[in-house]
Amino acid sequence: AAGVIQSPRHLIKEKRETATLKCYPIPRHDTVYWYQQGPGQDPQFLISFYEKMQSDKGSIPDRFSAQQFSDYHSELNMSSLELGDSALYFCASSSLEVAEAFFGQGTRLTVV
Amino acid sequence: AQKVTQAQTEISVVEKEDVTLDCVYETRDTTYYLFWYKQPPSGELVFLIRRNSFDEQNEISGRYSWNFQKSTSSFNFTITASQVVDSAVYFCALSGPTDSWGKLQFGAGTQVVVTP
Numbered sequence: 001a002a003g004v005i006q007s008p009r010h011l012i013k014e015k016r017e018t019a020t021l022k023c024y025p026i027p028r029h030d031t032v033y034w035y036q037q038g039p040g041q042d043p044q045f046l047i048s049f050y051e052k053m054q055s056d057k058g059s060i061p062d063r064f065s066a067q068q069f070s071d072y073h074s075e076l077n078m079s080s081l082e083l084g085d086s087a088l089y090f091c092a093s094s095s096l097e098v099a100e101a102f103f104g105q106g107t108r109l110t111v112v
Numbered sequence: 113a114q115k116v117t118q119a120q121t122e123i124s125v126v127e128k129e130d131v132t133l134d135c136v137y138e139t140r141d142t143t144y145y146l147f148w149y150k151q152p153p154s155g156e157l158v159f160l161i162r163r164n165s166f167d168e169q170n171e172i173s174g175r176y177s178w179n180f181q182k183s184t185s186s187f188n189f190t191i192t193a194s195q196v197v198d199s200a201v202y203f204c205a206l207s208g209p210t211d212s213w214g215k216l217q218f219g220a221g222t223q224v225v226v227t228p
Binding site: 031033041044045048050055056058088090092093098099100101102104105106108 | 157203
C-alpha cells in the first residue's frame with residue numbers, strides 16, 4: 001500500500017540558508033500535518049492543511065512557511081536556518097474516512 | 113489545554129517479560145482520542161492503537177493490550193512477552209474533538225529496551 005512520502009530523507013544546510021521539505025500524502029488523503037521532533041524530544045505539531053487551506057497552526061516559527069498544492073502535496077519552507085532547527089521533520093496525512101494519521105518516515109535536517 | 117504525561121523515561125526488560133507503559137492525560141474536552149505510537153531506532157512513527165473517550169473497553173491485539181480508565185485519566189499500554197524488536201520509544205498522544213486525526217499532543221515518550 002502507498003504510504004506518505006517525504007523528501008529528501010536527509011538534508012544538511014548551513015546557518016542562515018533556506019530549506020524546502022516536501023511531503024506527498026497517501027492518495028485520496030486531503031489533510032496534511034507537519035511535525036518537528038528535536039533530539040530526544042517528542043514530536044511537536046507545526047501546521048496542518050485541509051483541502052489546500054491552512055486548517056491549524058501550532059508552534060511554527062515565523063521563519064517557516066508551508067502550503068498545500070492542488071495535487072495535495074505539501075512543502076515546508078524554512079528560511080534563515082538556525083542550529084536549533086536541526087531536527088526530524090515528519091509529515092502525516094489523513095482523511096475524514098480514515099480514523100488515523102499516517103506518518104511519513106521523516107526528513108532529518110542538520111544545520112551546521 | 114491538553115497535556116500528556118509519560119512518567120517513565122526508560123524501561124529495561126529481558127526478552128519474554130511483560131512491559132507496561134503508563135500514560136496520564138489532561139483535557140477539558142469531553143470527547144477526545146488517545147493513541148499509542150512506536151518509534152523504532154530507524155525513526156519512523158508507527159501507529160499502534162487509538163481509543164475514543166466514549167469507549168473504555170479494554171482490548172487485546174496480539175501481544176498488545178491497553179487499559180483505558182477515564183476516572184484516573186490513564187491510558188496504559190502493555191506489551192506481553194516482549195521481544196528484542198519491541199525496543200523503541202513509545203509515545204502516548206491525545207487529540208481533541210474538533211481536531212483532525214493528525215493534530216496530536218504527544219507525551220515525552222518512554223524508551224523500552226528489550227535485551228535477549
